[in-house]
Amino acid sequence: MNLKFRLTVLSFLQFFVWGAWLITIGVYWFGTKQWGGEEFGKVFATLGIASIFMPALTGIIADRWMNAERLYGILHILYGITLFFLPSVTSPENFFWVMLIAMLFYMPTISLSNSIAYYVLKNNNYDVVKEFPPIRVWGTIGFIAAMWITNLTGNKDSGFQFDIAAVFAIILGIYAFTLPKCPPQNLIPKDATLAEKLGFNAFSLFKDYKMALFFLFSMFLGAALQLTNMYGDVFLSDFGKIPEYAESFMVKRSTIIMSISQISETLFILAIPFFLKKYGIKNVMLISMFAWVLRFGLFAFGVPVGFGLGLIVLSCIVYGMAFDFFNISGSLFVETTTDYKIRSSAQGLFMMMTNGFGAVMGSLVSGWLIQKYFTLPNGDKMWHEIWLVFAAYALVIAILFAIMFKHKHNPEELQEIKH
Missing domain, CATH: 1.20.1250.20 (MFS general substrate transporter like domains)
Structure with a gap:
């Protein structure tokens, strides 16, 4: 199968499994659950909390110990499994913790998906600057498609929006294992300081x-x-x-x-x-x-x-x-x-x-x-x-x-x- 097409599928599903609920979760929260706004702010903060340290941590794992496509697949499967629990949560406090776990699995996959695409394109002699943007645009299209599906199926105020995302996240996780291998590059010197390994020197x-x-x-x-x-x-x-x-x-x-x-x-x-x-x-x-x-x-x-x-x-x-x-x-x-x-x-x-x-x-x-x-x-x-x-x-x-x-x-x- 054409490599660019396979990466396009990856990009499409990467954002599809986010768009199925990201824009409509507020309707579910305030309309169906009728929970408070301050608690909603805390739940949305889980995206930021996960983004503070998880991308760096998974980046080190992919650089050092595990193929990027395998780590990516595992994270999406775990993300999908976690999403299945959200519709059954009955309190905003528990919803926060389940969503935090889901975001710890999902947020690092955004940067990992880019790393996989860059590696596969470079390794197959494609011009990354020319070929990557058209592939990445399909991520936004996937996000839009998920929004439309959630709305047109009447689920913008129901917990089923999380089930939609969960199913496709697990499919994406399994699909990731079929991608070309992206082995650790060991770009970080073995004698590097802890700060250098974690990227703290950028501070x-x-x-x-x-x-x-x-x-x-x-x-x-x-x-x-x-x-x-x-x-x-x-x-x-x-x-x-x-x-x-x-x-x-x-x-x-x-x-x-x-x-x-x-x-x-x-x-x-x-x-x-x-x-x-x-x-x-x-x-x-x-x-x-x-x-x-x-x-x-x-x-x-x-x-x-x-x-x-x-x-x-x-x-x-x-x-x-x-x-x-x-x-x-x-x-x-x-x-x-x-x-x-x-x-x-x-x-x-x-x-x-x-x-x-x-x-x-x-x-x-x-x-x-x-x-x-x-x-x-x-x-x-x-x-x-x-x-x-x-x-x-x-x-x-x-x-x-x-x-x-x-x-x-x-x-x-x-x-x-x-x-």
Whole structure:
């Protein structure tokens, strides 16, 4: 079977088994279970907690002791088995612990899937820069497909969404064992210090003012991403409590509306080379931050019909720019400004700040804030005010970044990626 096709299947399923529940878990949590917002923030924080240390740990295992595809397969099988327990959990406290276990298995597979793809492509003389992006785009398509299936089968508010993800996770785990072997590369010298083995030497980057600022703002933007994942579908579904909107397409198919965000993501990826070349890395990251302001601000004034529906759709389109422009340009900034000896560790640090500490901060703080200040006695949420607060947060971050982060555009800096 064609290697690129096999890696495409891998990428598709990698994000399918996440998309089946990530966007709709809030509907299940607040609607079916009717649990609190602060507890929901803790549950979503499990993604960040797992991202802080698990990718580095599994990376060491794959570098030293076990084939990457085998470790990847084992983790997905364990992730799938754990997900099967979630629908039967009867308390938010127990749900947190089961979800934490699931995330400890799943989150490191994101970086492992990239490592497997890179190794297989390089080992078979493919141009990674040319061939990997079209393969990775199918991951986003898988995420969208899972969202649609969960919504169209009527499971956005049921525990069956976890069963859907679990079945395909186990299938993916078994499939991984059929992939080309990706043996340990032993790239870490045997006489390396413990800090070097764990990638801790990359933390020396915090001594550099510009890099420290970059990682700090990465954390703040990572928090913003959690807000839209946690509350987007819940927000749209809550319009169902208003009689005039209850039967609208947006309420019934809210997950499909939200999937416009992921569709937009695939399109904006194609625009990044143009923007980077013309405006530079800092300005592209700044555009991303202002796009987050629009993302939240448009939600604040959106409703399921007429002009308000257009605002919600536009917010979903803007999401592609908000997400891609910072994550990809930020990754390129790390690639072009760090020593090659710690470049992989530095990329891991970037992911730790965004998907780790940023995700934990965004999840916990937003859960507490909404529960304490923006939840009415009957449990309804003040969505207009919530989104305006989030928009103000993103605006403050964007203004501070524009003032404090100094980086001149050098058209030749992107050429360094090719060498």
